[in-house]
Amino acid sequence: MTEPLVSIITPAYNSEKFISETIKSVIAQTYKNWEMIIVDDCSDDRTCQIVNSWVKKDKRIKLIRKKINSGAADSRNIALENSKGRFIAYLDADDIWYPNKLSKQVKFMMEMKCGFSCCSYEVIDSDGESKNKYIYMKDILDYKGFLTNNLLQTVGIMADLKIIERNNLIMPDMKRRQDAATWLQVLKSGKKCYGMKEILAKYRRVEGSLSSNKLKAAQGVWYLYRNVEKLSLILSIYCYIRYALLAIWKRIYVNNYSQKRCSIDN
Template sequence: MSPTISVIMSVYNDSKYLEKSIESILNQTYNDFEFIICNDCSSDDSLSIIEKYAMLDKRIVIINNQDNLGLATSLNKCLDIAKGEFIARMDSDDISLPNRFKEELDFLKTHSEIAVVGCKCNVIDDLGEKRKEFLIHEGEVTLLDAIKKTQIIHPTVMMRKSALLKVSGYTVDEKTQRAEDYDLWCKLLEKGYKIFNIDRILFLYREGISGIKKRKYRYRIQEYQLKKYWMKKKKVPIITYLYAIKPLFVGCIPTVLMNMYKRIN
């Protein structure tokens, strides 16, 4: 019998946090799931950690990329073999609280009109210390909301697989290298699917200094290009283009100032 939920996660050199991330999934109160983990050609000991847990829990399915293919391609490979009716995302440096799957699944089962549900988070730093509570957008997300900026935290979501298949999963393109989630939400909403954020803390989202260092300026240019594409396609008001330009300005802020901002917010 197929599992109800397929959890999909791509891993690239995240051995520092990987064990806690995997354990947070295996310790969910709702346990009818498979856990598909794609090792995207990590050079650290991420694969050995994944293999260790796979020996202990048969719900874990491993995909091992021989080359580094990127997040969108790796997640699509997970989707290709997923057997569940629902798809839950997870990132290799975050933590799902024990009741996350139960609450998100209950919501989707009682709200048949919703295709994607996300949740509120506690933001933690590199040391796992709580910094703040975080919910980008409470309630239903409209297409205009999504075009302005990413309105749902990608690793928190549970989605109907049927909806993902209708939009051909994640777009693999240079512009979506660091914005595959933004593009996915726009595609789903354009097709008439609904997205909703619940105001419940079910997730610990890691946002540390190491994450800031990963945000290369070329990714900000790609994000700008992607947003401009969607804004032009849907003919949004001119003032909305300010949301596309914002990442370019933020990328000009010196790292030391961004680090100070992260520490006080």
């Protein structure tokens, strides 16, 4: 039986430091029927030259170069528009997958007959060293649950286009939280996100990036509630407080759990 094609969506901008390691993690997958669509957002470093060197080595890798810098959301939408796979998987240009990520997640989704899933992941620093933080997914997450939950990460997301409408994966034009807004689109349509407890990916937290700036991230969450989801002021405050408390809990619990795990492993 032929494996369903997985389309991997990768936006890139000035990613010369990490892009080769990201591509290597895709080529190392035990699951072989994939295409990797890398959309470059007008990089002014060696990103395109590096990607082109990989394109010559593996025809499953495709590079699309934009003429105008327009952000990650637009890059992902271009990749989605050019994708041919049944499954859509997201991998940013500085993140990494474990070799069995695709095989396990596709099998999980087909067995569960679910259209939307996210695997658990670990956090690494800009040098690729583990920060001893492991983020574990909830078994099932719906729209209301996601409004106050900040565990989903793009590196672990996969969608089955036989179940999820392609239009629900089109990302809104936002500088921050465009990925979260997209997952809310999917969940608002009545679908649920099924979580995998197994760690299958590495999310790189780079100092100075949009996602690493706590204040801007918090502002992005509030913007998402009020301007995108158009929640009432009272509901926005309620969701924001829940979000903040969960973020604090995650920082304390994840750090404590990771320290215990690290001491056990050693």
